[in-house]
Amino acid sequence: MAINKHTELRYKIWHYAYLTICGLVFFFLIAPLFVIVPLSFNAEQYIHFSDDMLALKPEAFSLRWYEDMVYGTKNPWGLAFKNSLVIGIFATIGATTLGTLAALGLSSKYMPYKALIMSILISPMVVPLIISGSALFFFLAKIGLSSSMLGIIISHIILGTPFVVITVTATLSSFDHSLTRAASSLGSSPMYTFFKVILPLITPGVISGALFAFVTSFDEVVVVLFLAGPDQTTVPIQMWTGLREQLSPTILSVATCLIAGSIIILVLMEILRRRSERLRGIQPR
Amino acid sequence: MSIILTTEGLPLEKSLKKVEQKNKFRAFLLVLPLLLFLIVAYVWPILNLLTRSVDNRLISDLLPQTAIALSNWEGNEMPSEDIYKTFYLDLNEAHKQKLSGKVSTRLNYAKNGFKSLINKTRRKLKNFEDENYKDQFIDLNKKWGDIEYWQAMKVAMPKYTIDKYLGSVDLEKNYSGEIIQKPEKRRIHRTLWYRTFYVALGVTICCLLLAYPIAHLLSTLPLRYSNLLLICVLLPFWTSLLVRTSSWMILLQQQGVLNDILVYFKIVGDKSRLELMYNMTGTFVAMTQILLPFMVLPLYSVMKTIPPSLMRAGSSLGGTPFHSFRKIYFPLTYPGIGAGSLLVFILAIGYYITPALVGGASGTLISNRIAYHMKETLDWSMASAMGTMLLVSVLVLYWLYNKILGIDNIKLG
Numbered sequence: 001m002a003i004n005k006h007t008e009l010r011y012k013i014w015h016y017a018y019l020t021i022c023g024l025v026f027f028f029l030i031a032p033l034f035v036i037v038p039l040s041f042n043a044e045q046y047i048h049f050s051d052d053m054l055a056l057k058p059e060a061f062s063l064r065w066y067e068d069m070v071y072g073t074k075n076p077w078g079l080a081f082k083n084s085l086v087i088g089i090f091a092t093i094g095a096t097t098l099g100t101l102a103a104l105g106l107s108s109k110y111m112p113y114k115a116l117i118m119s120i121l122i123s124p125m126v127v128p129l130i131i132s133g134s135a136l137f138f139f140l141a142k143i144g145l146s147s148s149m150l151g152i153i154i155s156h157i158i159l160g161t162p163f164v165v166i167t168v169t170a171t172l173s174s175f176d177h178s179l180t181r182a183a184s185s186l187g188s189s190p191m192y193t194f195f196k197v198i199l200p201l202i203t204p205g206v207i208s209g210a211l212f213a214f215v216t217s218f219d220e221v222v223v224v225l226f227l228a229g230p231d232q233t234t235v236p237i238q239m240w241t242g243l244r245e246q247l248s249p250t251i252l253s254v255a256t257c258l259i260a261g262s263i264i265i266l267v268l269m270e271i272l273r274r275r276s277e278r279l280r281g282i283q284p285r
Numbered sequence: 286m287s288i289i290l291t292t293e294g295l296p297l298e299k300s301l302k303k304v305e306q307k308n309k310f311r312a313f314l315l316v317l318p319l320l321l322f323l324i325v326a327y328v329w330p331i332l333n334l335l336t337r338s339v340d341n342r343l344i345s346d347l348l349p350q351t352a353i354a355l356s357n358w359e360g361n362e363m364p365s366e367d368i369y370k371t372f373y374l375d376l377n378e379a380h381k382q383k384l385s386g387k388v389s390t391r392l393n394y395a396k397n398g399f400k401s402l403i404n405k406t407r408r409k410l411k412n413f414e415d416e417n418y419k420d421q422f423i424d425l426n427k428k429w430g431d432i433e434y435w436q437a438m439k440v441a442m443p444k445y446t447i448d449k450y451l452g453s454v455d456l457e458k459n460y461s462g463e464i465i466q467k468p469e470k471r472r473i474h475r476t477l478w479y480r481t482f483y484v485a486l487g488v489t490i491c492c493l494l495l496a497y498p499i500a501h502l503l504s505t506l507p508l509r510y511s512n513l514l515l516i517c518v519l520l521p522f523w524t525s526l527l528v529r530t531s532s533w534m535i536l537l538q539q540q541g542v543l544n545d546i547l548v549y550f551k552i553v554g555d556k557s558r559l560e561l562m563y564n565m566t567g568t569f570v571a572m573t574q575i576l577l578p579f580m581v582l583p584l585y586s587v588m589k590t591i592p593p594s595l596m597r598a599g600s601s602l603g604g605t606p607f608h609s610f611r612k613i614y615f616p617l618t619y620p621g622i623g624a625g626s627l628l629v630f631i632l633a634i635g636y637y638i639t640p641a642l643v644g645g646a647s648g649t650l651i652s653n654r655i656a657y658h659m660k661e662t663l664d665w666s667m668a669s670a671m672g673t674m675l676l677v678s679v680l681v682l683y684w685l686y687n688k689i690l691g692i693d694n695i696k697l698g
Contacts, residue, residue, distance in 0.1 A: 014606075022498050026499060026517045030521065032533060036532050048542065049542065049545065099319065101318060101319065102318070105316035108308065111309070111316070117320060121323065127635075127680075128637075128675055129637060130637050130652040131676050136327075138334065157322075165319075221527060221638060225656075239527040239528075240642075243527065247538075255527075259524055262525070266523050
């Protein structure tokens, strides 16, 4: 609703009240994240703001918790980051491959039992993680994969596929199928058509699905809590243990790194979205 | 009427059907790898978890003869010498196979005190003489003369049971098979179910109230500004759950930022800092903030499609802004409200991490109880029964979501 000089006073008041409320909600959404950042540069071993920090004295800030994260004695974060990356990468590859294939099948108009199959494929996203975790715990123990990287990777493939299926189907829904027919009429084989026509056009969707799968895996803690042995510790597991025992500033420096990571992912997603819109010929409004 | 033929000489209709079959098969083949993988590695394990909740074969396998003997026993008077004898033989056999620990753990679920009773008894088993088992048992420990222990054992024996389901809503079966309330001080689960439900509902309502204005603002602003503001929604969405929970721990703890601010403005004294964490308040506030993006995004995607001319048309026909909002705009956002609310409710009802970290004892939810049974008490059938009930409620909501909005309409990011 536009405000101009003819607007009645009470609606003006309403309008400004509405803007204030919106501002507060945005603040509520974003501010908690940025409390972490300054505290991770704390020179002391507390996780609240000291008077010196509030006075912005330079000696109250330091990088010691980042040093502790990287070089600290008996430091678990190196192994955790390595494990998280390995699990994340393999889970992403698995989930993206399986999910993209399935999405291609699902968006064909000939697909039988579409609704039923779709709801099975999406279910890992909907079922509470605690239930998935318990079920996978028993299953992987039975086939001898408890406390193994492979077991965790399998579970993360399961948890990641719904996101890939959703994003790729969404991209395919705006895909112009006459392009495939045009390719075949020009004598291209289905395989060739897929790699030369379909894949380049749906790549943004596939990559954003892959990013979703990677973030899901990298952030996942409930299922890993059930499956991981001491050698399979991941970043979320380390954070979980740390938060349960004692909130140390080292955790905050890890958290700051993760926030930086999510900013990078956000930027990547925005680039992908623009590219996808351009490929589909949608002009920005 | 002549039949149209293709170049190969087949009737066109048949040929088309054949191609369609082939296409169907091809589409299905693409879905097949993922479908098979999920059925083997996900759906089947979950079904397996469900059967675990009614499967009670462990105890009757350990004490097979006693199970039969007890099922023939009425349960209103003391068991006969024969039952004592079969029990002795079974327990001795289990003890020899080093399984008496399992017996004691399992029976302790049925009645507290069984664990120590069996553990004390099994050490003396080798001294038993061949006659008068009943007297020897009672001499060993007078609890063996207490009919309540035998009744509990009888109740625990059937191969398949719904006891765990009863247990997860604080009911139990007595020896004659009637379903009764558990003693008052052992009723813990029902409170948790209610609490989980109320928290999920409350968080959903709060999220809706907070998300509606900002989704509206985002959808009416010019794209340049709204994209910028959308980052405020998307950044938390992409940030690790644990990072966001730890930020709430920093804010809410007693020496935390919120309390500091309140003390600074002299709203509370330094001595009487508020307890905002390790209770319901912590769980509720943190969950609302963490789930808010899941409400904003569906609302925003619906509101974006509502043309602003509708509201102008409303005003030009003499409606006050409030009237046109209530009659025109609000009904058009129902799909977004439905999608967002169901999504947030489904996520909230199974929430585990945040309540476990900021909830303390009074702010934990049903998921935390399931984890407790999985990891601490190792009462896996109980965990499975509670998990099944949670799963069923989520699946009902999922079905509703599907029915009302269609699964194809789930949007991300």
